[in-house]
Amino acid sequence: MKVLIAGLATETNTYSPIPTGRASFEESMLTRTATQEPGNLFSAPMIEWRRMAEERGWEVIESLAAFAQPAGITVRKVYEEFRDEILGDVRAHKPDIFLISMHGAMVADGYDDCEGDTLARAREILGPDRVIGLEIDPHNHLTEAMLDAADLIVEYKEYSHIDSPDRARELFVLAADTAEGKIKPVMRDYDCRMMLMMPTLEDGPAKDFVTAMKEREGKDGILHLSLTHSFPYGDTERTGMRMLAIADGDADKAAAVAEEFGRKLWDLRHGIKKDFPPLSATLDKVQASNEGGFVLADYADNAGGGAPADSTFVLQEVLERGMKDVALAIFWDPLLVRMCTEVGVGANMRIRLGGKICEASGESIDLDVTVRGIRENMTQMLGETGMPMGTGVWLEADGVHIILSSLRTQCFNPSAFTDLGLDLSDMKAIVVKSSNHFYNAFAPIAHEIIHMATPGTMPSDITLVKYTKRDGNYWPNVENPFAD
Known part of the structure; x- marks a missing residue:
């Protein structure tokens, strides 16, 4: 089995005046030897993937790892250069499994969905039978392009993001089982029509929600559950909270469980939302x-x-x-x-x-x-x-x-x-x-x-964020975004 691993990530605050160019990546991480260097939030998954693949005796090809501190919109030629370098390796090696660590809320000049764009191009190269797995931050804009191109999307469950290595290990096992024909993952998402920043480590409903997701995984054909928390400071059509379920060969079950957990989150919204003092x-x-x-x-x-x-x-x-x-x-x-x-x-x-x-x-x-x-x-x-x-x-x-x-x-x-x-x-x-x-x-x-x-x-009051690309039909901007 041949595994290709890569990383390309930054979180784009489209309201930030700081451009994200090549120097921004160089001062954070720009390397082809990420697994030989100390791990950061986005390179730690690559380290885990290499270790787990080599333990199975599989061949590992390590591509580019390019990560930048969150800032404003990424310079177009910089994104395209990094994307095309990774895709060049995908084309040259045609791996059985392609695993990539990204953010999920990267916006470049001309590309509102860098993750979906990269994955769609990788799928075009690899065809329908090779496995593509994506690990992302929960503060993402989960798009149809991402869902269509990837076999598996796994998000960090915790905010603070202390669990990127844990989620990397989960993604590797799911990707390996898919490549070996043990499972047939199908993904479905549910639009929660909410926008919240949702810390999960304090005792309370958010922490309990994460625990419930973990307890449901591995039961009744549900392979994995992720919650997109949203990144409210990125102006895209898909900005907002979404629930993602991965089921084994059963799209209807994935859709039903995604909606079940999405509705559960809606019922918890007042307990999760925090109003901060001035x-x-x-x-x-x-x-x-x-x-x-x-x-x-x-x-x-x-x-x-x-x-x-x-x-x-x-x-x-x-x-x-x-x-x-x-x-x-x-x-x-x-x-x-x-x-x-x-x-x-x-x-x-x-x-x-x-x-x-x-x-x-x-x-x-x-x-x-x-x-x-x-x-x-x-x-x-x-x-x-x-x-x-x-x-x-x-x-x-x-x-x-x-x-x-x-x-x-x-x-x-x-x-x-x-x-x-x-x-x-x-x-x-x-x-x-x-x-x-x-x-x-x-x-x-x-x-x-x-x-x-x-x-x-x-x-902190998300209703103050002025969007131009998405509508205002989300809670708490409106009391009932499901009214129609």
Whole structure:
């Protein structure tokens, strides 16, 4: 058996002003030896696929792995170059199984559905009898082109995305069983007509829903269940939540179970939807408390959703209130990082921070700071996978601690602070530029975690997102999108 593995992924915030070009991939991952390098969120599946195939004595061909930090629309020629390189390998090797790690919400100039486009071209090369398997992030736009071209689509179940290696192992087994004639997978999806960001690791209905999906798999012919959470910050016709079921040879059963779980999700919607408090009310609560260890999420400036990661709204209010023992991470400012590395640890500087990328970044802030820490080649862990941070810098401005990075990335882990020498146990509040990927790592050290409705390119109120390519018939934008 011959297996070809590849990866091509970025999450496209179509409202982000940051273009995704070749340099964006080069600074994250652009390689043909991904399985010989430390795994990240999107390359970890390739590592698992190689290991599992080689354990069976199968031939493995490793193609391109190209991954970029979420940002704006991908440059057309860059997408086409990477896509065509992978397809060239598919054409040259004609594998029995083609497995690819993608995001599911990649948009390039001229291509609203990069995943569907890539898979459709691969299917044209391979014909109907070879197996194509796709692993994607749940914040995707599940399209008909993807469903038509792939035999199997498996999505991460957890948000935070700590389970990409687990899902990779599941996908490999399903693909191998398909290639060996043990199963005949058929996929059907159900339009939930909802749009929510749905964390799954906290106790509650979202976590219970994921547990129910896992318990149903492997029973009564159901091979796999996935939930597309939606990525609300990508403007496409298919933006929205969808339930996906894979059944063994029974399309009607797949459709029925997808609808069953989709309707179950609809019934849970009010318990899943979170209304976040505004920034000012959150800081009032922190200041009024005698406790420390508050972890506050700057939701709307999450680099992991394509935001600039240089907004100053939270920092500005912290400074205006005269708050102390507050730590904030991670500000993307490669120029300032370079200036700090030039002067070194211990230096006092007058700096201008943030507010550089767009109007949603707020105004730049001028501060007198001391450089407290510098470290190169930093990595944060997200579950089993490492996420590069580049050079990190710790600045202090009279009891306010600010973490910078040379690479644009969200704050996944307390190590973004502690690896630079900052003791978080002394902090009244820790502010993370992240929507939810931070949760699993910070929960053990937090007195309380609060997601804030901050300004930025990713508003927590999804009804504020202005779409041009999809209609407004989704909850919570309308009370009953099934009315007609």
